Amino acid sequence: MNTYYIGLDIGGTAIKIGLFDNNDELKQKTEIPTRLHLSGAHILSDSVEACSKLLDTEDVDWNSVQGIGVGVPGLVKDDNYIVRCVNLGWENVDLGKELYALTKVRNVRAINDAKAAALGEWWKGGHGQCSSAVMITLGTGIGGGVIMNGQIVNGAFGSAGELSHFPLVPDETEPCACGKFGHLQQYASAEGIVHQFCKKLRIENKPTILSNHENLTAKNIIDAAREEDKLAKEVFDDAVKKIAQTMAMVTSVIDPELFLIGGGMSKAGDFLIDAIRKEYRRCVILFSEDTRIEQAVLGNDAGIYGAVKYVMDHIKREAS
Amino acid sequence: MNTYYIGLDIGGTAIKIGLFDNNDELKQKTEIPTRLHLSGAHILSDSVEACSKLLDTEDVDWNSVQGIGVGVPGLVKDDNYIVRCVNLGWENVDLGKELYALTKVRNVRAINDAKAAALGEWWKGGHGQCSSAVMITLGTGIGGGVIMNGQIVNGAFGSAGELSHFPLVPDETEPCACGKFGHLQQYASAEGIVHQFCKKLRIENKPTILSNHENLTAKNIIDAAREEDKLAKEVFDDAVKKIAQTMAMVTSVIDPELFLIGGGMSKAGDFLIDAIRKEYRRCVILFSEDTRIEQAVLGNDAGIYGAVKYVMDHIKREAS
Numbered sequence: 185m186n187t188y189y190i191g192l193d194i195g196g197t198a199i200k201i202g203l204f205d206n207n208d209e210l211k212q213k214t215e216i217p218t219r220l221h222l223s224g225a226h227i228l229s230d231s232v233e234a235c236s237k238l239l240d241t242e243d244v245d246w247n248s249v250q251g252i253g254v255g256v257p258g259l260v261k262d263d264n265y266i267v268r269c270v271n272l273g274w275e276n277v278d279l280g281k282e283l284y285a286l287t288k289v290r291n292v293r294a295i296n297d298a299k300a301a302a303l304g305e306w307w308k309g310g311h312g313q314c315s316s317a318v319m320i321t322l323g324t325g326i327g328g329g330v331i332m333n334g335q336i337v338n339g340a341f342g343s344a345g346e347l348s349h350f351p352l353v354p355d356e357t358e359p360c361a362c363g364k365f366g367h368l369q370q371y372a373s374a375e376g377i378v379h380q381f382c383k384k385l386r387i388e389n390k391p392t393i394l395s396n397h398e399n400l401t402a403k404n405i406i407d408a409a410r411e412e413d414k415l416a417k418e419v420f421d422d423a424v425k426k427i428a429q430t431m432a433m434v435t436s437v438i439d440p441e442l443f444l445i446g447g448g449m450s451k452a453g454d455f456l457i458d459a460i461r462k463e464y465r466r467c468v469i470l471f472s473e474d475t476r477i478e479q480a481v482l483g484n485d486a487g488i489y490g491a492v493k494y495v496m497d498h499i500k501r502e503a504s
Numbered sequence: 505m506n507t508y509y510i511g512l513d514i515g516g517t518a519i520k521i522g523l524f525d526n527n528d529e530l531k532q533k534t535e536i537p538t539r540l541h542l543s544g545a546h547i548l549s550d551s552v553e554a555c556s557k558l559l560d561t562e563d564v565d566w567n568s569v570q571g572i573g574v575g576v577p578g579l580v581k582d583d584n585y586i587v588r589c590v591n592l593g594w595e596n597v598d599l600g601k602e603l604y605a606l607t608k609v610r611n612v613r614a615i616n617d618a619k620a621a622a623l624g625e626w627w628k629g630g631h632g633q634c635s636s637a638v639m640i641t642l643g644t645g646i647g648g649g650v651i652m653n654g655q656i657v658n659g660a661f662g663s664a665g666e667l668s669h670f671p672l673v674p675d676e677t678e679p680c681a682c683g684k685f686g687h688l689q690q691y692a693s694a695e696g697i698v699h700q701f702c703k704k705l706r707i708e709n710k711p712t713i714l715s716n717h718e719n720l721t722a723k724n725i726i727d728a729a730r731e732e733d734k735l736a737k738e739v740f741d742d743a744v745k746k747i748a749q750t751m752a753m754v755t756s757v758i759d760p761e762l763f764l765i766g767g768g769m770s771k772a773g774d775f776l777i778d779a780i781r782k783e784y785r786r787c788v789i790l791f792s793e794d795t796r797i798e799q800a801v802l803g804n805d806a807g808i809y810g811a812v813k814y815v816m817d818h819i820k821r822e823a824s
Contacts, residue, residue: 316660337759340759343755343791347757354745438758
């Protein structure tokens with residue numbers, strides 16, 4: 185009998201689902217909208233319904249499913265209990281129990297979505313064999329995931345890889361969303377870049393091709409920086425400096441073989457990656473100037489790959 | 505037959521040697537001066553001679569020795585080849601080969617001395633069971649060691665745990681000893697604290713009880729800070745801030761269960777540790793405010809413990 189594994193990536197707007205066979209191959213995938221009302225009470229039943237349709241297309245049933253891996257945008261406890269997920273309206277969701285009730289699948293493993301993306305990209309992004317890697321996801325916020333010995337690192341309180349709240353600028357007077365000060369995402373996330381740009385525009389009142397732009401995005405600013413717009417370039421350069429400095433610090437801690445840059449901002453491609461490489465080399469410890477820095481390639485699929493890998497590894501460990 | 509293990513900690517002024525039995529107990533220890541002339545050519549034979557004397561006191565010979573672990577102040581390749589050790593005058597020393605020639609012991613494992621100290625303190629410092637810990641050694645320079653899953657992390661280029669060169673202050677104009685800028689040890693090592701104090705004294709010309717002090721040490725400055733000397737307090741507070749900020753960053757990467765503060769400066773005890781705890785709590789990511797932060801207790805013995813643990817673990821892995 186063929187066996188299957190399911191990777192779920194539950195986000196605030198969409199739920200991505202991948203059905204994998206026991207050769208680690210993605211057989212089917214789909215995406216459904218996330219219904220947020222009633223504190224996200226429909227999310228799991230909607231997901232299971234969509235999974236059932238995928239199983240139908242392969243002409244198999246839930247008995248063939250060995251495990252379900254779930255990426256969620258929040259804090260996970262004990263690998264299957266969701267303490268809180270603001271974006272989904274979830275609090276204290278026992279994912280293992282609830283999904284078992286709906287599917288009779290015993291192996292359910294939940295993982296923070298940024299960690300899932302890191303694990304998936306490391307596993308199936310085609311970046312070659314390496315046992316340690318760190319992914320930085322530059323999106324609306326900033327996510328991160330640390331892989332060592334081929335496994336995601338969670339840490340004592342689940343904070344490993346939380347590069348969004350990397351306390352870079354001790355003297356910052358504006359608070360981060362978390363209430364503390366000077367965190368990386370205040371400067372280098374898509375939201376942070378827009379915020380810093382608007383702040384500079386307001387205070388310094390420098391000329392910029394974006395001065396009359398409405399609904400400014402990080403992409404607009406990066407594009408303007410590419411065109412040598414002075415103000416946009418200043419904000420972009422500062423973001424790059426802070427990302428590279430953070431990476432250099434990561435290297436002084438675990439010295440990974442590979443950095444992966446993902447998230448919406450990474451679509452800026454070589455313009456961003458080359459700038460990060462140059463700045464990283466400038467500030468990192470001497471011996472580690474040649475760390476590989478690569479653009480993530482799986483995009484939105486990284487999460488389902490990572491979620492399924494997480495439960496697959498769990499099942500293998502249990503069996504050994 | 506009882507079996508034994510040897511831990512060597514080779515420093516620029518002294519070689520510390522510990523003889524351990526197969527119950528992980530330190531049976532004998534000794535210390536000899538490091539003879540640096542002839543590019544450190546006598547170091548290994550001196551060490552072996554001193555080890556032989558220790559073995560004699562236990563009435564056993566080299567045949568009973570299962571392994572030798574060696575801590576060295578430099579970069580180690582492949583666990584037994586020393587690329588360069590400036591303090592010892594060593595370049596390209598094949599430690600495994602040379603110690604085998606002198607002792608016929610096959611299991612020789614070398615480890616950077618700061619990493620050895622971390623491993624030793626984690627293992628035998630009485631800090632309770634934990635699988636992940638980070639030690640920061642605040643001495644003349646700054647050393648570090650990262651332990652995950654009970655093993656020291658070396659990293660892709662051997663730079664893991666190199667907290668001395670943590671690139672904290674991107675705008676620094678004075679170079680670190682390594683030639684790059686704004687590294688932690690420029691502000692928070694014993695040497696760094698003295699340097700920052702003298703610089704402040706020269707530039708700001710503030711009154712201080714230390715103004716006529718000759719041969720100023722970090723201890724003098726920390727003692728003066730304790731007595732509320734304003735200038736000394738400024739320098740001390742800045743060092744504490746930077747140490748705590750570095751630790752908070754380490755937490756955003758791997759979120760360890762335990763931080764250990766060692767090295768000569770750690771003798772300042774609670775005055776230093778409490779200040780670090782307070783500052784750490786202020787800047788670390790919300791969920792991890794309660795990370796344990798403890799003073800290292802093994803002092804100069806940490807290195808021999810760590811070196812011997814390193815070779816013991818290697819032998820266990822080989823056997824399994």
